[in-house]
Amino acid sequence: MPQIEIQDLTIEYAKPSSDQRFVAVGHVDLTIERGEFVTIVGPSGCGKSTLLLSVAGLVELSGGAILMDGKTVSGPGRERAPVFQDASLLPWRTVLGNVRFGLELQRWKQDDIGERAMRFIRMVGLGAYADYHPHQLSGGMRQRVNIARALAVDPEVLLMDEPFGALDAQTREVMGNELLRIWSRDRKTCLFVTHDIDEAVFLADRVVVMGREPGHIKEIIRVDLPRPRDEAVLESQAFADLRLRLRRHLAQDMASMRLVTEEV
Amino acid sequence: MLNTTEAANNKSAALPLPWPFSRSFAISLASVAIFFLIWQIAPALGWVNGRFTSQPSQVLVAGWTELGTATFWNAARISFTEFALGFALSLAVALPLAALMVTSKIARYMIDPPLMALYIAPSLILLPILILWLGIGMASKVAVVFLGAFFPIAVNTMAGMRQVDPKLLTMARAFGASRSRLFYSILIPSALPSLLTGIRLGIGRGVLGVIVGELYAAQAGIGYQLSTYGNSMRIDLLLVYALVVSTFGYVLTEFVRLLEVQVGKWGAK
Numbered sequence: 261m262p263q264i265e266i267q268d269l270t271i272e273y274a275k276p277s278s279d280q281r282f283v284a285v286g287h288v289d290l291t292i293e294r295g296e297f298v299t300i301v302g303p304s305g306c307g308k309s310t311l312l313l314s315v316a317g318l319v320e321l322s323g324g325a326i327l328m329d330g331k332t333v334s335g336p337g338r339e340r341a342p343v344f345q346d347a348s349l350l351p352w353r354t355v356l357g358n359v360r361f362g363l364e365l366q367r368w369k370q371d372d373i374g375e376r377a378m379r380f381i382r383m384v385g386l387g388a389y390a391d392y393h394p395h396q397l398s399g400g401m402r403q404r405v406n407i408a409r410a411l412a413v414d415p416e417v418l419l420m421d422e423p424f425g426a427l428d429a430q431t432r433e434v435m436g437n438e439l440l441r442i443w444s445r446d447r448k449t450c451l452f453v454t455h456d457i458d459e460a461v462f463l464a465d466r467v468v469v470m471g472r473e474p475g476h477i478k479e480i481i482r483v484d485l486p487r488p489r490d491e492a493v494l495e496s497q498a499f500a501d502l503r504l505r506l507r508r509h510l511a512q513d514m515a516s517m518r519l520v521t522e523e524v
Numbered sequence: 525m526l527n528t529t530e531a532a533n534n535k536s537a538a539l540p541l542p543w544p545f546s547r548s549f550a551i552s553l554a555s556v557a558i559f560f561l562i563w564q565i566a567p568a569l570g571w572v573n574g575r576f577t578s579q580p581s582q583v584l585v586a587g588w589t590e591l592g593t594a595t596f597w598n599a600a601r602i603s604f605t606e607f608a609l610g611f612a613l614s615l616a617v618a619l620p621l622a623a624l625m626v627t628s629k630i631a632r633y634m635i636d637p638p639l640m641a642l643y644i645a646p647s648l649i650l651l652p653i654l655i656l657w658l659g660i661g662m663a664s665k666v667a668v669v670f671l672g673a674f675f676p677i678a679v680n681t682m683a684g685m686r687q688v689d690p691k692l693l694t695m696a697r698a699f700g701a702s703r704s705r706l707f708y709s710i711l712i713p714s715a716l717p718s719l720l721t722g723i724r725l726g727i728g729r730g731v732l733g734v735i736v737g738e739l740y741a742a743q744a745g746i747g748y749q750l751s752t753y754g755n756s757m758r759i760d761l762l763l764v765y766a767l768v769v770s771t772f773g774y775v776l777t778e779f780v781r782l783l784e785v786q787v788g789k790w791g792a793k
Contacts, residue, residue, distance in 0.1 A: 316698050336700045348695035352713050352787075361709070365699040413699070 262291040263449055270323035284310040286474030295447040299464040307475020308453045312421050338366045341415035345422040347402035349394040355405050356390040362409045380408040400431040420452040457506045469509050578759035586760035603746040606662050607734050610669025618678035623707050626685040643679050647671035660741040668733035673726030684718025685711050717787050724780045731773045
């Protein structure tokens with residue numbers, strides 16, 4: 261049985277100040293196996309973030325269903341942990357306090373929380389910064405805390421919405437490598453939204469390409485690059501081919517967008 | 525934002541220490557000394573009638589003896605209890621109400637207009653009614669303090685909660701946070717700078733409420749003593765009690781201001 265099943269998923273929003281409804285995601289089907297790393301790419305407005313939020317149980321579905329291990333998802337659950345683009349750290353808590361927060365929310369035993377939080381802070385390389393407050397950290401460090409907070413609650417699925425989207429290119433690459441290193445330890449299922457093609461290919465077992473109006477899946481591309489992956493992968497011919505294929509897809513979308521704007 | 529600048533101001537003001545004598549400190553000190561000197565010698569020189577003004581030396585002596593009496597401590601205990609109960613009650617009601625108004629539009633539309641109207645009106649308007657309803661004992665004073673402190677706390681907390689980062693709420697919900705958990709783990713800490721501002725304003729109104737309430741109708745308490753000593757022309761004792769009240773209010777307010785500065789540091793980018 262696949263771990264996550266998205267069946268005929270439709271999500272609509274009421275447009276503000278009008279009776280019209282905006283279809284963010286229309287009739288999407290997707291299945292994700294246990295331990296799979298799936299990235300989702302697409303132009304802005306293709307509903308990729310909405311799709312992820314719906315798996316997190318934070319969005320009301322207009323149609324279809326999402327199943328986790330065969331059971332219908334009706335809200336957030338402790339088997340799914342979020343890592344969003346904004347690190348969303350509590351500014352009044354230290355690094356340690358922030359990583360503890362997820363554990364506290366999921367009612368881990370009080371005796372274990374501190375030790376466990378520290379273990380994951382060390383895992384993301386911030387052992388020396390446990391007592392720092394978020395405003396004292398760089399963007400990359402904050403994202404590390406964000407990731408540590410999600411990993412610490414021992415979820416089965418990590419839901420990542422452009423977690424490195426606000427970082428500079430270099431930090432982004434480092435973080436991608438780190439994420440793969442951590443992921444390869446226990447191979448938790450990862451659903452990872454990004455608009456960066458290189459990142460999408462580098463991380464994924466499968467890349468889901470989405471299109472706009474309404475948000476739908478255009479293609480799913482299997483990435484058969486060997487693991488563990490490192491910088492050498494980025495220079496391989498196979499990587500270049502996949503990258504080109506994705507670029508063409510997205511370029512098509514950009515072209516249609518341009519047409520739309522010209523009509524207006 | 526406000527708190528960050530306030531914190532920054534405090535920092536720069538604190539850097540040149542007032543000791544040893546900076547110019548501004550020396551001037552302040554001199555003006556206070558001159559005031560006490562004139563007050564001390566004015567009755568002796570016949571400028572004013574000492575029966576109405578007393579003298580700093582008399583106040584000092586009166587204070588020394590009065591602060592050791594059971595009369596004083598009994599009055600202080602009663603007034604403080606009224607203040608503490610009323611204040612705790614206003615916190616207990618204002619915080620959940622503020623959260624309700626921030627999370628529910630209907631609640632906001634229902635409660636906002638009367639809340640703002642009562643916030644602007646001095647709550648002492650209701651004092652005669654409260655005395656009628658609750659008698660001249662402690663209950664009516666507790667109610668006055670509650671009304672005085674409630675509105676600044678509720679209004680400021682609400683303003684603070686409206687500033688909450690929605691991304692923090694989304695994150696906490698994704699981790700499975702309950703509504704009550706969102707309230708005390710996200711909403712309250714987010715609103716803490718404004719909440720403290722509300723508390724600081726509430727302290728002033730609460731102290732005023734206790735004293736005026738006791739002056740108006742009471743059987744005991746600091747305000748009652750003030751009224752008694754006023755009637756019997758004990759200006760020295762009256763001033764001792766006045767000093768106690770203002771010291772209490774000042775220390776408490778400054779303490780909260782210090783907390784505000786600490787809390788403001790979180791937001792420092």
